[in-house]
Amino acid sequence: xxxxxxxxxxxxxxxxxxxxxxxxxxxxxxxxxxxxxxxxxxxxxxxxxxxxxxxxxxxxxxxxxxxxxxxxxxxxxxx
Numbered sequence: 066x067x068x069x070x071x072x073x074x075x076x077x078x079x080x081x082x083x084x085x086x087x088x089x090x091x092x093x094x095x096x097x098x099x100x101x102x103x104x105x106x107x108x109x110x111x112x113x114x115x116x117x118x119x120x121x122x123x124x125x126x127x128x129x130x131x132x133x134x135x136x137x138x139x140x141x142x143x144x
Contacts, residue, residue: 072101073097073101075100075104075125075128076096076097076098076099076100076101076104077093077096077097077100078100078125079096079099079100079103079104079125079128079129079132080095080096080097080098080099080100080101080103080132081096081100082125082129082132083099083100083103083129083132083133083135083136084096084099084136086129086133087133087136087137089136089140099132099135099136100128100132102132102135103128103129103131103132103133103134103135103136104124104127104128104131104132105131106131106132106134106135107127107128107129107130107131107132107134108127108128108131109131110130110131110134111127111130111131
């Protein structure tokens with residue numbers, strides 16, 4: 066239960082940071098979705114490249130990078 070709540074809070078933080086970096090402001094729910102999906106994307110991409118994040122700040126950087134990539138791909142597909 067607490068892991069799920071922590072993941073949603075982290076997703077909201079990651080989505081908010083990525084939204085600020087990519088000029089894509091959104092609601093809290095949108096930030097959560099972007100953050101959670103972006104975390105998955107970032108982990109997958111960096112994992113394919115052979116990089117793995119250990120620790121809070123490393124995970125935060127990987128997650129934000131994945132969320133920014135997710136926003137960028139969404140813009141390319143739907144604009």
